Amino acid sequence: MDEKIISRVDLMKICKDVIDKGNTLLTPGAADYYVVKDISDIILDTSALPSKISHKSYVFPRTEPVLYYKRSKNDVQLIDINIDSKKIVILGAKPCDANSINIMKHLFNWDHSDEFFNKRANNFMVIGLMCSHFDEYCFCTSVRSSPVSEKGSDLFLIPVDINNYALKIITEKGKEFISPYSGYLKPGDEKNSKLITENVRQPEAAFDSSEVYEWLGENFESPKWEGVGNLCLSCAQCAFVCSVCHCFDITDEDYSYTEGRRMKNWDGCQFGNFTLHASGHNPRDIQSKRYRQRVNHKFRYYVDRFGEILCTGCGRCSRGCPVSIDIKEIVSNCNDNQKEFLK
Amino acid sequence: MNELIKHAKELLEKGEVAAVIGYRQVSEKRTKPVIITEPEETRALVFNEYCLNNLAVYLTKARIKLLGRKNNKSFKLAITAKPCDVHSIVALIQENQIDRDKIHIISFNCHGVVKDFGFDFNGDNLSSKCITCETHKPLYYDKLLGEVKETPQARDSALERIKEIERMPHNERFEFFRSEFDKCIKCYACRAVCPLCYCQRCITDKTIPCWIETSSHQRGNFAWNVIRAFHLSGRCTGCGECDRVCPADIPLSLINRKMTIEANNLFSFVSGRSLETPTLVGSFNEKDNDELFM
Amino acid sequence: MDKQNWEPKIVAFVCNWCTYTGADLAGTSRLKYPANCKLIRVMCSGSIDPVFILKAFERGADGVLVSGCHPNDCHYNAGNFHARRRWDFFHKLLDFIGIEKGRLQFSWISASEGKKFADVITKVTEDIKAMGQFTSYKKMNSEFTVDFPADLAELEEPVLQESFDKETVK
Numbered sequence: 001m002d003e004k005i006i007s008r009v010d011l012m013k014i015c016k017d018v019i020d021k022g023n024t025l026l027t028p029g030a031a032d033y034y035v036v037k038d039i040s041d042i043i044l045d046t047s048a049l050p051s052k053i054s055h056k057s058y059v060f061p062r063t064e065p066v067l068y069y070k071r072s073k074n075d076v077q078l079i080d081i082n083i084d085s086k087k088i089v090i091l092g093a094k095p096c097d098a099n100s101i102n103i104m105k106h107l108f109n110w111d112h113s114d115e116f117f118n119k120r121a122n123n124f125m126v127i128g129l130m131c132s133h134f135d136e137y138c139f140c141t142s143v144r145s146s147p148v149s150e151k152g153s154d155l156f157l158i159p160v161d162i163n164n165y166a167l168k169i170i171t172e173k174g175k176e177f178i179s180p181y182s183g184y185l186k187p188g189d190e191k192n193s194k195l196i197t198e199n200v201r202q203p204e205a206a207f208d209s210s211e212v213y214e215w216l217g218e219n220f221e222s223p224k225w226e227g228v229g230n231l232c233l234s235c236a237q238c239a240f241v242c243s244v245c246h247c248f249d250i251t252d253e254d255y256s257y258t259e260g261r262r263m264k265n266w267d268g269c270q271f272g273n274f275t276l277h278a279s280g281h282n283p284r285d286i287q288s289k290r291y292r293q294r295v296n297h298k299f300r301y302y303v304d305r306f307g308e309i310l311c312t313g314c315g316r317c318s319r320g321c322p323v324s325i326d327i328k329e330i331v332s333n334c335n336d337n338q339k340e341f342l343k
Numbered sequence: 344m345n346e347l348i349k350h351a352k353e354l355l356e357k358g359e360v361a362a363v364i365g366y367r368q369v370s371e372k373r374t375k376p377v378i379i380t381e382p383e384e385t386r387a388l389v390f391n392e393y394c395l396n397n398l399a400v401y402l403t404k405a406r407i408k409l410l411g412r413k414n415n416k417s418f419k420l421a422i423t424a425k426p427c428d429v430h431s432i433v434a435l436i437q438e439n440q441i442d443r444d445k446i447h448i449i450s451f452n453c454h455g456v457v458k459d460f461g462f463d464f465n466g467d468n469l470s471s472k473c474i475t476c477e478t479h480k481p482l483y484y485d486k487l488l489g490e491v492k493e494t495p496q497a498r499d500s501a502l503e504r505i506k507e508i509e510r511m512p513h514n515e516r517f518e519f520f521r522s523e524f525d526k527c528i529k530c531y532a533c534r535a536v537c538p539l540c541y542c543q544r545c546i547t548d549k550t551i552p553c554w555i556e557t558s559s560h561q562r563g564n565f566a567w568n569v570i571r572a573f574h575l576s577g578r579c580t581g582c583g584e585c586d587r588v589c590p591a592d593i594p595l596s597l598i599n600r601k602m603t604i605e606a607n608n609l610f611s612f613v614s615g616r617s618l619e620t621p622t623l624v625g626s627f628n629e630k631d632n633d634e635l636f637m
Numbered sequence: 638m639d640k641q642n643w644e645p646k647i648v649a650f651v652c653n654w655c656t657y658t659g660a661d662l663a664g665t666s667r668l669k670y671p672a673n674c675k676l677i678r679v680m681c682s683g684s685i686d687p688v689f690i691l692k693a694f695e696r697g698a699d700g701v702l703v704s705g706c707h708p709n710d711c712h713y714n715a716g717n718f719h720a721r722r723r724w725d726f727f728h729k730l731l732d733f734i735g736i737e738k739g740r741l742q743f744s745w746i747s748a749s750e751g752k753k754f755a756d757v758i759t760k761v762t763e764d765i766k767a768m769g770q771f772t773s774y775k776k777m778n779s780e781f782t783v784d785f786p787a788d789l790a791e792l793e794e795p796v797l798q799e800s801f802d803k804e805t806v807k
């Protein structure tokens with residue numbers, strides 16, 4: 001792995017160049033990842049908490065047309081969508097968020113490869129930033145990540161002093177991106193940045209994900225689900241802000257009798273009618289079953305299928321939950337059958 | 344808080360209620376709802392400036408109502424409610440969602456809550472509903488606890504904001520709300536936390552025909568937010584929960600507040616303040632304002 | 638479209654018992670009024686949901702008229718009283734979020750008021766003409782639109798139109 005030193009000023013010059021070339025530059029704010037218009041807005045704060053809403057909408061938009069249609073007496077004609085595949089650079093992605101596209105990729109390339117997702121994902125350039133602050137909801141270290149994890153980043157920044165960053169070049173994509181700017185790079189020393197990353201305060205691991213995996217397999221019918229089912233309000237805020245939740249719904253929108261478009265919209269498993277069948281039967285008819293699905297999907301089914309935990313440990317869902325249901329608390333109370341999830 | 348615990352424990356022990364819906368402390372500046380059915384567990388109950396949730400929302404949930412039915416007998420449910428949450432309970436009783444006889448209201452002399460978890464309690468961080476609150480003592484209750492304390496003073500910036508919007512010309516206003524609503528991700532958290540959004544099937548879930556597009560594009564978001572605001576007009580008790588939980592930070596309470604002001608101007612009605620007056624949209628008066636009609 | 642030739646699109650939701658019958662009377666009395674209003678007959682002004690109005694705007698209406706029986710004349714006794722409260726609110730809400738009062742208008746027209754019907758339609762049409770196209774709402778429609786290629790535009794007449802025609806002929 002290659003390590004360089006870059007000054008903040010030079011980094012901003014690169015950012016300016018990215019914007020001037022007509023590419024999208026994203027950076028995390030308090031509420032959302034937002035598109036940078038003016039580089040003086042860029043903060044690059046290692047001590048910021050994950051934004052309220054994740055950046056997933058840039059690779060998996062909350063709503064997008066997948067085709068247009070026009071029907072006539074005996075025919076339907078379809079028009080494909082050409083998605084614009086602008087390069088998107090995320091500057092200062094939290095280490096938890098940086099890996100989210102990699103995690104979602106499995107799903108979107110499983111039995112069918114989703115060209116919408118792939119086109120956007122391939123155009124993503126992730127510049128991660130080390131994280132130096134966590135709160136009661138963060139648990140990246142429990143889901144095989146950490147505040148200094150480079151997983152998912154193409155380039156990774158570690159602040160070495162007030163004006164300089166150590167820049168690690170992780171992937172080929174990152175190398176390609178940075179090569180035109182090699183004039184800004186000074187040789188770095190891995191020892192320096194290692195000293196910093198080793199001393200970063202990390203949240204203590206709250207649970208062992210393999211134990212959770214086992215427990216979930218054996219406790220599908222556990223009465224413990226009912227307690228959390230009673231409290232949860234079925235809003236699916238948790239799924240919508242999550243950086244790796246990826247359920248969607250397909251719906252047709254007519255412009256008129258003859259033309260319309262087919263939309264792909266976010267959906268969430270906590271909604272009561274998420275699994276409602278046309279017959280009226282609902283296999284997940286009560287909230288406890290829906291919550292069980294959420295935890296199982298994240299910590300068991302996804303692991304079964306793709307070998308990854310469908311959770312980055314960012315804690316967004318818990319921070320934003322209207323009734324403060326904390327997924328970390330629930331998962332870490334799994335193993336103890338004596339203990340309720342939430343007491 | 345010993346009084347609260349003692350009272351709740353007594354209720355459960357004597358079998359007067361089947362469950363107590365209350366708050367428990369999870370960290371210094373955060374509480375969480377808890378539903379207690381065992382007398383022993385009542386020790387977790389608290390009431391303080393960090394009890395933000397409006398627990399009345401639970402009273403509308405079928406599964407919580409079911410807790411009140413044991414061995415073919417029906418029991419009361421006890422709920423700890425701030426005076427403003429009592430307004431929601433009153434509105435629910437008025438709309439025939441719950442029975443007054445089936446609810447045991449434990450309320451408090453309240454001096455305000457913080458605007459969100461994690462803030463210190465003072466004038467700057469006072470929840471905006473508390474700034475204009477006129478009922479620091481609940482209007483209805485079965486048990487009143489807590490001592491009377493002074494509410495910190497604060498500026499009513501929400502009203503200033505409304506006035507500011509009203510001064511804008513129409514196209515600017517439209518642009519303002521369009522861009523605010525555009526941020527909506529359609530998580531429906533605003534609906535889930537609202538005690539008065541109790542519809543078994545919300546209009547936005549009815550898709551044949553599709554009145555409100557489920558897509559979260561500008562048009563769909565605009566329709567959803569306007570209809571949500573309209574369905575709560577004259578019914579919203581101003582608890583501010585929708586605004587607090589919106590992950591996109593859309594100022595939902597501005598619209599709710601404005602419509603509450605209008606309801607008061609037009610019909611001298613504020614939702615959830617009295618068990619005697621009928622609901623606003625469920626009733627009419629032959630002398631209602633007719634100016635609008637040609 | 639240039640400004641001179643632009644004609645507003647107006648949707649009128651009218652109740653079956655009074656306003657619609659009033660429109661009939663206007664017709665049989667051979668009264669003249671602008672042809673911009675598309676009437677949609679509903680059973681009672683109390684059955685008009687605000688989502689109808691938003692839908693009309695979504696589908697490109699420049700203005701909407703809601704009309705029913707005069708107070709105390711409702712075929713269902715109180716439908717229009719309930720409607721009146723609802724519209725009092727709804728129009729305040731629309732006003733607050735930036736939809737001018739003139740875009741959504743209301744009237745009471747009885748079955749015997751053919752003249753009033755013609756006058757109201759004329760007035761609403763003129764008001765909306767003066768306000769111009771409802772571009773701010775229409776802009777939201779263009780978020781994801783596509784220009785259908787010309788060869789597609791020449792498809793045969795729509796299926797639905799046909800069944801619709803059959804129904805009305807019957």
Ligand code: SF4
Pocket residue numbers: 231232233234235236237238239270317320321322323324325535
């Ligand atoms: S955000 Fe909380 S209340 Fe809403 S569905 Fe998720 S866990 Fe339930």
Ligand code: SF4
Pocket residue numbers: 238241242243244245298310311312313314315316317318327
């Ligand atoms: S489940 Fe929660 S903690 Fe895990 S990635 Fe999603 S939002 Fe973050």
Ligand code: SF4
Pocket residue numbers: 533536537538539540575578579580581582583584585586599
């Ligand atoms: S609309 Fe919002 S403020 Fe009004 S009652 Fe519902 S949650 Fe409370």
Ligand code: SF4
Pocket residue numbers: 534539540541542544545546547570571574575
């Ligand atoms: S938005 Fe309207 S229809 Fe939907 S739950 Fe609320 S009150 Fe009911």
Ligand code: SF4
Pocket residue numbers: 526527528529530531532533534568588589590591592593
């Ligand atoms: S809570 Fe906010 S983002 Fe979610 S649906 Fe309501 S307005 Fe939209």
